[in-house]
Amino acid sequence: MDEKELVKNITNILENKKASNIRIIDLEGLSSLADYFVVCSGRSTTQVKALVDYLDEEMEKLGVNMMRQEGKQEGRWAVADFGDVIVHIFHDETRQTYQFDELWDNGNNIKNI
Secondary structure, eight states, X not given: OOXXXXXXXXXXXXXXXXXXXXXXXEOTTTOSSOSEEEEEEESSHHHHHHHHHHHHHHHXXXXXXXXXXXXXXXXXXXXXXXXXXXXXXEEHHHHHHHOHHHHTOOSSSEEEO
16 A cells, blocks of 8 residues: 555544544655654544554554554554554644644645545
């Protein structure tokens, strides 16, 4: 599965589980971390945890394994690593505090879903 198809599948899965404010950040040429970040929010720590679990389960069904995850235990900011695509799932308040999206915005690399 190529990166764009991976991003599309991830965003569809997150939308199905009612993640909010989903954004795709194109990092190609900007970072060696990944080619894309997918950023979204959950309304509670419980929803953040559920989003991580659901994403992992649904991606496995597509034959894609999550390489690593961090932060799920607290449910404030969880990271799911799929190699060239890294997913950041924030609790609404935490996302507002850190303004993560703006850190990576170079003016034309963010797409709202």
